[in-house]
Amino acid sequence: MTENNNDFNNNLTNGTQPDEASPSINEVNNVPVENTVPGQSSQQPPQPQDESYYMYNWDGAKQLKPKKKKRAKIFAATVIICLFLTISLIGWSVSMGYIPNPLVDNSSDISAVSEEDTSKDIPEVIKINDENLEYTSDLTELYERVKNSCVTVLTNTSLGSGFVADENGYIITNHHVINNAKTITVTFYDDTKYTAELIGSDSISDIAVLKIEGSGFTPIDIGNSDNLKIGEQVVAIGTPYSIELAGTMNMGIISGIARNIKVTNDAGTVVKTMTLIQTDTSINPGNSGGPLINMAGQIIGINTLKLMNEYEGLGFAIPIKNAVTIINTLIEYGKVEERPDDDFVTASPRLNIIVKTVEDAISSNMLDLSFDPPSGAFVIEVSRRSAIYKAGLETYDIITMFNGVEIDSTDALITELAKYQAGKIVSIKIFRINRNGSGGEYHEFSFRLDSAE
Structure with a gap:
């Protein structure tokens, strides 16, 4: 089985599966069944389409005494005049097209597809650095390069990791780290804390973008995961298990590239297939959303899940080259409606x-x-x-x-x-x-x- 690295949320997905007890029925979602079917009568009046509606009744207040007949006649005449004017106005509105004529079918087939032009180029707020930076074999030096770009992400329900994507305070983490969170706090390893705003999140790719307000942030250098080779040394930096272990660094290698990992929900149904980087670097609960870094100090992957049970040394990270497209889309729109051409997820x-x-x-x-x-x-x-x-x-x-x-x-x-x-x-x-x-x-x-x- 696969497991993401969230202490409190142990599954990336949830859902239901078809009802196997009814072979003639294919169930995709459990919703109430309507009582009225075509060709059959019903003793119940039509109900409003909204899931919640209201009924009113008299509250028992004292009723007013009847007015004198003279006033009643004046009131009745006023009502008749107003009614005549209202009918005339409605008739004019219908003829002018301001109110649809109920006797004429002006409806057209409905489409749920937005007419907004989604083909526009998405601004590249976060960019990949294709320059060949100098590699180091000194792990202490490497840690000093990147420690100010790595953070802990703490919500009211979970603990995770993240990294600074640009100097304006954009923080990247996993969707499952901040899912359903009411409060989000970003903490640097010097114990500086910021309240974070959720800019956008995508459950399919398991990527979320946060924003903190301030200045002097040090963004991590964005590498190109397309250039990775099996056997290349990498490190993972994050906050495994507890906030007291913030800033933990583990070392390993790239064990595999473009691994297709099937992710299932609680019912065991495959809900998506993710093409990920495999590493033997120790990735534990709390490391989710943290960076997988090459020896040049560049992030090349976002740590997201590992195989559990009897398996050891099988961790997986989102390739940063593909993640950047999702990140920039979230910064621009707050959500991902149309999957990108270079998407690493098949949902x-x-x-x-x-x-x-x-x-x-x-x-x-x-x-x-x-x-x-x-x-x-x-x-x-x-x-x-x-x-x-x-x-x-x-x-x-x-x-x-x-x-x-x-x-x-x-x-x-x-x-x-x-x-x-x-x-x-x-x-x-x-x-x-x-x-x-x-x-x-x-x-x-x-x-x-x-x-x-």
Whole structure:
């Protein structure tokens, strides 16, 4: 198994897995089932779409006495005049297009894909230094070069490490170090403390950017991890186990390059594959987010996880060359929506829906129709937090096409989904059954695939 190096958060991911007890149903997320299905009547009135709503009742206050008839007549006349003016104004607004006409369908298919131009060049706040710096064999000298660029990251729930990325106070660490943190403190090895602001974080790449206010910060030199060779000596500096051990340095070598490590959630489902640097340098809980440094004093990796149980000397770090793209994106936008071309992570996609075949839905009396519906994946549940829901998918829709490929069963949908990774934009075509079960209509929309994390 893989384990990140957070004393309190022992897994990079969490999630659920399909319900194996229901072989005819493919479950992707556990959400409440709607009570009303197409073609079936319901005794319950429609409920608001919001997950929370309010009901009001009289509070028992003393009622006012009726007014005299004369005043009532004047009031009634005033109401009639106001009502006439209101109706006239609404009619004019509808004719001018300010208010949509309920008798005319002006709707269009919905897309959850942002229209913002994401192709713009991201400013290179953090840059790689491709110059060949002088290597040293003196470990004491090496430590003196970099110690002022290394920090401890302490939150209300976890302990980790980090490093100074530029003189303006940008601090880099792992996402799992600061995940769900209410307070973040950055402490240098001379015990100088700063309250940190979270600029952005990406759970898929496990990278977070913090910001501290001040001056005189010493950024670490950013090396090029593409130039690494197996057998090259490196050191890891961080805060393993306890704040009392801040500034611990361990030495090792590059044991492997471009190792594809599968990361699983609590259920054992693979949620992503990370291409990482392998090292035998001792990486312990608390080292997460700290730098893996070459003998020239350059960071070439971000320590992130190690294999546990019976294994020893198997630590892994994010290659800094690929991390820089994520870091600059987080500095600019605060999040990573579109995965970069040089991404080191392949995240498994997730639709966050539960589906079954149309035939199963009919045979189980979920559908009572007066026509033959198209084949496809019948949606019985959809998470309201998912991208596919925000794009327009509704419960009891039938998915008939996924990214241009015809879908005639749930297995076909699963097969097509597996061809893509999280963050990719895909399109689906659905058939929506009308309320009386006598027919329906097709809709198409696009969205960005959610991550299985």
